Amino acid sequence: MSANPNQFLQTFIAEAHERLQEMEEILMHLENGPHDAGTIDSLFRAAHTVKGSAGMFRLDSIVSFAHIIEDVLGRMRDSEIEIEGDLVAVLLDSCDHMLHLVEVIAEQGEQLDDAALARENELRKRLKAYQTGNGDAQGTRVSLSAEKDIPLTASGGGEVSSDNWHISLRFAQSVLKEGLDPLYLIRYLSNIGEVISVTTLADAIPAAAEMNAETFYLGFEIDLKSSASKETISEVFEFAHQGSMIHIMPPHSKTTQYIELIRSLPEEEARLGELLVATGTLTQHELEDGLNAQQKSAQPGGTSKLLGEILIDQGSVTQEVVQAALEKQSQAKDTKTKESRFIRVQAGKLDELINLVGELVIAGAGANMLAHLSNNTPLQESTSVISRLVEEIRDSALKLRMVQIGETFNRFNRVVRDVGRELGKDIDLVITGAESELDKTLIEKIGDPLMHLVRNAIDHGIESADKRVALGKPEKGTLRLNAYHDSGSIAIEISDDGAGLNRDKILKKAREIGLIPAGAMPTDQEIYNLIFEAGFSTADTVTNLSGRGVGMDVVRRNIASLRGTVQLDSEPGIGTTVRIRLPLTLAIIDGFRVGVGKSSYVVPLDMVIECVELSEAERQAANERSYLNLRGEVLPFVLLRDHFEVAGANARRENVVVVQYAGKKAGLVVDELMGEFQTVIKPLGKIFSNLRGISGSTILGSGEVALILDVPSLVQQAVARESQQVLRKLPNNTATAR
Amino acid sequence: MAKTILIVDDSESIRQLVSHILKSAGYDVIEGEDGKDALTKLAGQKIHLIICDVNMPNMDGIGFVKEIKKSDDYKFIPIIMLTTESQEKKKLQGQAAGAKAWVVKPFRPDQMLNAVSKLILP
Numbered sequence: 001m002s003a004n005p006n007q008f009l010q011t012f013i014a015e016a017h018e019r020l021q022e023m024e025e026i027l028m029h030l031e032n033g034p035h036d037a038g039t040i041d042s043l044f045r046a047a048h049t050v051k052g053s054a055g056m057f058r059l060d061s062i063v064s065f066a067h068i069i070e071d072v073l074g075r076m077r078d079s080e081i082e083i084e085g086d087l088v089a090v091l092l093d094s095c096d097h098m099l100h101l102v103e104v105i106a107e108q109g110e111q112l113d114d115a116a117l118a119r120e121n122e123l124r125k126r127l128k129a130y131q132t133g134n135g136d137a138q139g140t141r142v143s144l145s146a147e148k149d150i151p152l153t154a155s156g157g158g159e160v161s162s163d164n165w166h167i168s169l170r171f172a173q174s175v176l177k178e179g180l181d182p183l184y185l186i187r188y189l190s191n192i193g194e195v196i197s198v199t200t201l202a203d204a205i206p207a208a209a210e211m212n213a214e215t216f217y218l219g220f221e222i223d224l225k226s227s228a229s230k231e232t233i234s235e236v237f238e239f240a241h242q243g244s245m246i247h248i249m250p251p252h253s254k255t256t257q258y259i260e261l262i263r264s265l266p267e268e269e270a271r272l273g274e275l276l277v278a279t280g281t282l283t284q285h286e287l288e289d290g291l292n293a294q295q296k297s298a299q300p301g302g303t304s305k306l307l308g309e310i311l312i313d314q315g316s317v318t319q320e321v322v323q324a325a326l327e328k329q330s331q332a333k334d335t336k337t338k339e340s341r342f343i344r345v346q347a348g349k350l351d352e353l354i355n356l357v358g359e360l361v362i363a364g365a366g367a368n369m370l371a372h373l374s375n376n377t378p379l380q381e382s383t384s385v386i387s388r389l390v391e392e393i394r395d396s397a398l399k400l401r402m403v404q405i406g407e408t409f410n411r412f413n414r415v416v417r418d419v420g421r422e423l424g425k426d427i428d429l430v431i432t433g434a435e436s437e438l439d440k441t442l443i444e445k446i447g448d449p450l451m452h453l454v455r456n457a458i459d460h461g462i463e464s465a466d467k468r469v470a471l472g473k474p475e476k477g478t479l480r481l482n483a484y485h486d487s488g489s490i491a492i493e494i495s496d497d498g499a500g501l502n503r504d505k506i507l508k509k510a511r512e513i514g515l516i517p518a519g520a521m522p523t524d525q526e527i528y529n530l531i532f533e534a535g536f537s538t539a540d541t542v543t544n545l546s547g548r549g550v551g552m553d554v555v556r557r558n559i560a561s562l563r564g565t566v567q568l569d570s571e572p573g574i575g576t577t578v579r580i581r582l583p584l585t586l587a588i589i590d591g592f593r594v595g596v597g598k599s600s601y602v603v604p605l606d607m608v609i610e611c612v613e614l615s616e617a618e619r620q621a622a623n624e625r626s627y628l629n630l631r632g633e634v635l636p637f638v639l640l641r642d643h644f645e646v647a648g649a650n651a652r653r654e655n656v657v658v659v660q661y662a663g664k665k666a667g668l669v670v671d672e673l674m675g676e677f678q679t680v681i682k683p684l685g686k687i688f689s690n691l692r693g694i695s696g697s698t699i700l701g702s703g704e705v706a707l708i709l710d711v712p713s714l715v716q717q718a719v720a721r722e723s724q725q726v727l728r729k730l731p732n733n734t735a736t737a738r
Numbered sequence: 739m740a741k742t743i744l745i746v747d748d749s750e751s752i753r754q755l756v757s758h759i760l761k762s763a764g765y766d767v768i769e770g771e772d773g774k775d776a777l778t779k780l781a782g783q784k785i786h787l788i789i790c791d792v793n794m795p796n797m798d799g800i801g802f803v804k805e806i807k808k809s810d811d812y813k814f815i816p817i818i819m820l821t822t823e824s825q826e827k828k829k830l831q832g833q834a835a836g837a838k839a840w841v842v843k844p845f846r847p848d849q850m851l852n853a854v855s856k857l858i859l860p
Contacts, residue, residue: 008758012751045748045793052791052822053751055844063844177807178838179787179816180857188856239816239839239856344750 009106012053014344016102019046021411024095028413031088037077044073050098054106061112062101068124069094071131081130090126092414097123163251164196165233167222168261172243173215180240182216188236193226204266219265347440350400357390357397358680362699364390365677369702391678402584403443405483405492406434411447412454416479419458426476427462433483438490438584442562446492446582449555449566453494453578454479456552461498461576471573473497489564489606490584495577501528501570517723528568532556560712563695565661591679591698593706594657595672597646600706602679602698603668607659607711611673614654627722628656628667636722637667638714643693659711666718668709681708692717741858744780746770746790746802747820752843756789759847760854773797777805780812786858788817790837792828800828800835807836816857 026043029035051066069091075081097120104110112120167189171182189195201219205211226233230248237246247261364387371383409431420427462468462477469475482493503524510516510530522530532552559566564582583589583606591602612630614622622628628635637656640646651671658667679698688694695710743765747753757767768783770776772794788806792799799819806812817837821829829840841853 008751008755011754015749015751042795045795048793048822049749052843053749055822056752056755058844177813178836179814180838181816184858185856236856239853 009057011344012057013102013106015053016050016106017099019050020095020099020102021407022046024092024414025410027088027092027095028417030083031085035083040073040077040083044070044077047073057106059101059105061105062098065094065101065120065124066098068127068131069098072127075130087130090123090130094123094127162223163225165193165224165226165251166247166249166253166258167220167224167233168245168247168249168265169220169222169237170245170266171216171218171240173217174243175216175240176214182218182220182240185236185240186220186222189222189224189226189233192228192232192236193224196223196225198222345400354397354401355680357394360390361394361678361680365700366702394678398439399437401440402437403440404434405436405438405443405490406431408443408447408450409434409481409483412450412481415451415454416458419455420477423459423464425458425462425464427458428476428478430478430480431482432480436483436485436490438582442582445558445562446580449558449580450481450492450494452552452555454481457494457496457498457576457578461496461500463499485584486581489581492580492582493577494580495575497575500572500574500576501531501568503527503570503572506530520723525567525569528570531568532566565712589679589681589708590676591708592657592676593674593700594640594655594668594670595674596640596644596670597648597651599644599646600674600700600704601640601644601670602706602708603657603659604708604711605676607661609658609660609665612656612658612667614656614669619654630658630665630667633665634722635665635667636718637669638718639669640709641669641671643714659715661712661715664715664719666715668714679706679708740764740766741786742766742768742784743787743789743854743858744768744770744776744783744785746773746776746788746794746799748772748791748794752791752820756850759850763851763854765854773799773802773805776802785812785815787854788815789820789841789854790817791820792832799837800831803832803835803837818853818857 023043023046026039026046029039030043047066047070051063051070054062054066072081072087072091076083076087081087097116100116101112104112104116169182169186171180172178175182186195186198199221201221202217204217204219206217211217224233230250233248234246237244240246245265247264249257249261364383368383368387371380374380412431413429416427416429457479458477462479463471463473465475468477478497480493480495482495484491507516507522507527510527510533515530515533516522532555556566559580559582562582564580566581567579568576569579570576589602590605592605592608594601594603614628618628622637626636628637635656635658641650654669654671655673656667656669657673658665660666681696682698684691684694684696693710693714694707696708698706698708700706743760745753745756745760745767746769747756748771753769753771757769760767765787768779768785770779770790773790774796776788776790777797790799790802794802797805803817803819806815806817813836816839819829819832819837819840820843821832821840822843832840839853839857841850
């Protein structure tokens, strides 16, 4: 622990979070539905593990509180207390408090503030009602420790002159099977003193035919010179106590004690007596004295066997108990088994791997290109095999980062319950698509926007129970979280069956603050999505979906920074659905490479719809009317050459890449179409952060840098330019195009 | 060659901690998350000592010890049970199943090493 305790503490913190989360989920489940013994067992185990690990880190205040929870859960498991709403509520609150304890004490290394202490006392009081003393466990402990000490009667007889300890060992015959090595233990004695003599007694070895190689038959008489206490010596044999006869005689013990020892041992008395004299433990005189001092009460050998039998009897009784308990356990469904196995890997290492794989993809593309130029067929073949493998490696590496969204969704069970209670609304959360996977970084970053949207839906979307009943809706509101994969991206939907948005109110407000040009007639969807505009989420503007803390524009900004989009559909009286679309990963994209002059640009492939040739005639016409005619459709466009101010004359033949973003199409006019390829996104330096139209860069196989186009902003520019042109022809031009 | 110890505990922090203590003392360590996992990790390995927790999912410590004692390959491996002070009953069950050594949680590193040193050398 001394090397880097912090590292282990971090694991403990992560583990505690996990376990508490697990407890919370089980508790929520208990409150809502039927349960079996396995679930409660998992619950108990989670609390027990947190307590146990916290103990290892000396986090006493966590241990002490967890202990109470564990007690209560223990009684719950043993069906001593009934599971009911109040109990679950206090346990949920206790989980919260545990989480707080872990955060404050383990993470920040601080003490609880007064408010938290008061809360803890309150919780302790509430838990106390369910917890009664665990006196029986204490009782067992006392009786057991009493059993450990081997009583030595000291009655009469003179002291033995020897300065040495005398240790008499008759191990249980099963000692080898228990994994103990008697010889090792004897050697271990030399750690605490000097072993003066060891005499081995082979009397118990049966005839060769009856001998069992796995059974231990030997006895030992040992003299040890040591200043250690009896306890220390006794501890050496701590693990061998059961079923073994271990006698430890301090120096200068009474001879009578030796006599008693001799009698209690299975070997013949005379033989042992002689032996002790021979090893110098006793003098002949001492032995005779002792023997005379007491009456001989003959006790023939076999004590150890008897003891062994007793123990086996005891063992078989407990074995039955254990068996029964085990069977019961294996029948019970263990909620943990559903969890897949995980290896915890530092995120940094994974990022590094993915970065390297990215470089490998680039280098592979370079090698591939050279091979194709070389006209060397075998080389081309082998590079193409390598490219295929590299692609597979890349896919697997990216999958490593993929995490199921279910865990993030499940967190909302609690949020919905708590916020619902707070507002007096009864709401069901329905989760679908929990197994959809997306990049871990995205999962982490999507939590806040999701939280905001969920709270909004509960707070402003779903009506109060009375209102719902009056409207003929079911009294209980429903909130749905859904996730699904859709052509290279993941869609996350948050939908409620509430009142929907007030279209007219939004439109009025939008006109007031000039978001919509006077003459424009936006569609319903365009109007609803206005609530994502900055400056729109001030209170009292929109009754049923106004921000709480952060506004909806922040939600959109967060999602946009993940290269995602957010859209809102609403139907008055039926409900609202917010749909978030995110790329599956941030690291690599399928790109479409285009050339303008000598530069290369990359368009994310999922946004490309088609490519068409731009004839000279069409170009002339387009310049005049500022849109292209795509089979009769109006297509706004951007001349990349002009946009990026690429030097040089226009190419003789130009092409249009038709891209789509958020339902709007635009054409990007380029010189050359270079085809699809996969590429690793390199973030742009800070200095480029204000550049519009570029979202990143990548390195081509040839070593050249290509810029990745920010299609959303280019489309917006094109569309805005087009509408400006259109507006110019309108009489009252006060609009501000975004 | 260093002796190998299998540590079975469902708590990752305890596994890491024990593993660190043992590795610093010169032992090799294999980790198992629960009884079932440990049995698969065990296969084909030469193990000199097992340290295992009692309360675990899938297969608890007592079930695990029983499995070990059933196996001809592993029945001679010494086993240390990790118990807590409130688990006397479990300890007795563990002893009946064949685990004769135990360490009570929470323990100090030297307590753990001391217990191990009574069974094997590094």
